[in-house]
Amino acid sequence: MHIYAEKRFLDNNIKNISDALELEIISDQPNKNSYLAYDGNGLSFIKDAANPKEFVHIDFLKGKLGWRIKRAEHESNLKKALGKTKKELNIFDATAGFLSDSMIFLSLGHKVMAVEQSKIIFYLVEDAIKRAQSEIPFLKNLSFLNGNSLDVFKTGKGSFDAIYLDPMYPIMKKNVKGSGDMRSIRSILKLENISNEANDLCDAFMQCEYQKIILKRPLKYKKIYSNINYQVKGKTTRFDIFI
Numbered sequence: 001m002h003i004y005a006e007k008r009f010l011d012n013n014i015k016n017i018s019d020a021l022e023l024e025i026i027s028d029q030p031n032k033n034s035y036l037a038y039d040g041n042g043l044s045f046i047k048d049a050a051n052p053k054e055f056v057h058i059d060f061l062k063g064k065l066g067w068r069i070k071r072a073e074h075e076s077n078l079k080k081a082l083g084k085t086k087k088e089l090n091i092f093d094a095t096a097g098f099l100s101d102s103m104i105f106l107s108l109g110h111k112v113m114a115v116e117q118s119k120i121i122f123y124l125v126e127d128a129i130k131r132a133q134s135e136i137p138f139l140k141n142l143s144f145l146n147g148n149s150l151d152v153f154k155t156g157k158g159s160f161d162a163i164y165l166d167p168m169y170p171i172m173k174k175n176v177k178g179s180g181d182m183r184s185i186r187s188i189l190k191l192e193n194i195s196n197e198a199n200d201l202c203d204a205f206m207q208c209e210y211q212k213i214i215l216k217r218p219l220k221y222k223k224i225y226s227n228i229n230y231q232v233k234g235k236t237t238r239f240d241i242f243i
């Protein structure tokens with residue numbers, strides 16, 4: 001895979017990303033396979049050069065996500081999952097993905113440490129953070145890391161009021177969320193040869209010391225653990241809470 005950037009867009013930011021991902025920067029637009037593209041709007045992932053209209057570009061200021069962040073107060077299910085509290089919580093997001101859920105936690109006034117295992121996803125999100133930093137002050141309450149969240153958690157840097165787990169959804173027949181973002185995440189993980197054992201990750205966190213675990217699952221997904229304290233149900237997803 002390559003990073004495609006016209007010469008006029010070359011800056012230190014993309015040079016650092018190219019070093020970190022060990023990907024060469026090229027100035028001719030690829031006509032096959034997946035690639036990363038960098039221009040005046042920042043970093044994007046193009047899944048298939050033959051269909052450049054299908055791409056991933058994270059933006060916290062505009063679009064569906066920007067709108068969700070602005071209306072974070074309306075996220076009643078996530079709020080219920082966190083529980084009634086006036087205090088600022090320290091949340092550990094073990095499955096950061098495109099950071100949508102963590103952005104809601106931050107915008108509700110909480111502090112978040114979020115960890116993403118995929119390097120490509122990490123740099124797409126980090127680029128979005130850099131672009132949004134001057135306009136979204138609460139981003140200062142975020143610590144965003146690339147790595148395995150279980151390893152990070154076990155190093156014990158910080159005490160957390162809640163661990164948030166949103167592992168990859170199992171592919172289900174009528175997987176409502178099997179669209180858009182999830183499809184993109186799946187294809188990036190495949191490209192990086194990252195396998196996903198959602199249950200292993202959940203089992204491992206369940207065995208750690210925690211105050212509260214919030215596990216996001218498809219609404220109809222079978223209950224794996226019997227010690228659920230309460231559930232918050234939405235139209236397509238539910239949160240299983242363990243205290």
Ligand SMILES: C[S@@+](CC[C@H](N)C(=O)[O-])C[C@H]1O[C@@H](n2cnc3c(N)ncnc32)[C@H](O)[C@@H]1O
Pocket residue numbers: 094095096097098099100101102115116117118121147148149150166167168169185189196201
């Ligand atoms: C369903 S997505 C999370 C979506 C996220 N909640 C959001 O709002 O965008 C799951 C993500 O967790 C990441 N992940 C899974 N296991 C992980 C681990 N052990 N450490 C870090 N990230 C992990 C996957 O790479 C994927 O990006």
